[in-house]
Amino acid sequence: MASQTVENYLKALYKLADESGDVNVSDLSTHLKVSKPTANSMVKKLAKDGMVVYEKYKPLQLTDKGKKAAALIIRKHRLTEMFLVQKMGFGWEEVHEIAEQMEHIKSPAFFNKMDEILEFPNIDPHGSPIPDADGNIVLPEYDLLSDCEVNEALKLVAVTHSSLEFLQFLNTKEIKLGQKMKVKSKEAFDGSMTLLFADGREETLSVIVCQKLMVEKV
């Protein structure tokens, strides 16, 4: 059974590859807030255990085994977040830190029960897909709000960053997943967008925010 430490490395490798293609030891050390030698020696250990393909000075790659292990941890993380929000009444901004710990619980029965109580959800409270029990994940095809044009009718389906500060900012603006909206205007100068929500509300968001919101055309 992998230690919590090893599990966190696997998850980090998976996420970094997902976000930015090639992953190097520095990325990993930055993401996990450990020194480069620490990340380096862990990578060698993971390679020895068949989790990572590793050649000195080359980008890191998870093996299929490593990917599956990582996906199963992410499954536990996201099921937990969904449970905390849907069944325990937490806000979407409060659940990440708790899930960060719960994802290491060793009990298939516990997570299966969560899954069942939640009626087998496909996404977590931030719109990220939940891998299935085999570690397979369906990557949804969403658009970045910042790439959308004036007059497009959209639905907010995911946020790509789930920091406390960002989610609290969205809370103050009453912006939630599932909301329908239309792009009213887009500033050429700074990329900021004014959105018209279904309930008539209008909000102007900076490009920095729009780049973190994923939408679907409706």
Add this chain to the structure above:
Amino acid sequence: MASQTVENYLKALYKLADESGDVNVSDLSTHLKVSKPTANSMVKKLAKDGMVVYEKYKPLQLTDKGKKAAALIIRKHRLTEMFLVQKMGFGWEEVHEIAEQMEHIKSPAFFNKMDEILEFPNIDPHGSPIPDADGNIVLPEYDLLSDCEVNEALKLVAVTHSSLEFLQFLNTKEIKLGQKMKVKSKEAFDGSMTLLFADGREETLSVIVCQKLMVEKV
């Protein structure tokens, strides 16, 4: 913040003192399935941290600080067990192992939410009292079923051992907390008791079982 390892030692010291008065290093090493030198060095570390009063070759004692820390871990354990049974549909025999891991989650908000959802329970699914948020615990005054006499009217209020095997045994006999019963007979020879339940059912239980059941006179 105490490590999971340290938390397990504190909890073990608390439980052993509760069950058997004086605790020595061997008891601790047996209970936690570690060698005596390992237990010995941990005890010295706990003494240095003000959790344990320790003098070479003397019985071990938790300080008030150590007792409080232990009680707060036990609080998390028992709240979790209650949540798993009451809100997630687990059987009382399934929850101990999961709670053993969940008790180490660092998130007051998480356990406060559980407490609230459960409407501030006083006992866990096995009838053990749940310490309050300050680590104070009310020790209930129950009787051992094995000490009761013929014809006494009783209510089952707690089990003193929660092993999977014992709880599964009780399940097969459909014996649950809260059930009312009367002692129909008691064998002088082997101490076994025949109980008459409120629903008319009769069960004969060995003294070994009766010594693990706590009752209240009604």
Add this chain to the structure above:
DNA sequence: TTTTTATATTTGTATTGTCTAATTTTAAAT
């Protein structure tokens, strides 16, 4: 009181996961 046994402790070693400092390799800039 001496001997035996059980318990406890010390000593020395291993593993995991971390660090800093020094060195090496690769990539980028001149």
Add this chain to the structure above:
DNA sequence: ATTTAAAATTAGACAATACAAATATAAAAA
């Protein structure tokens, strides 16, 4: 083509947690 900078690796150390073997102490038995 050299030089410089960034990235990666190696070397050496340390804290936490564990063990086995050797030794010491206390308690029980003779």
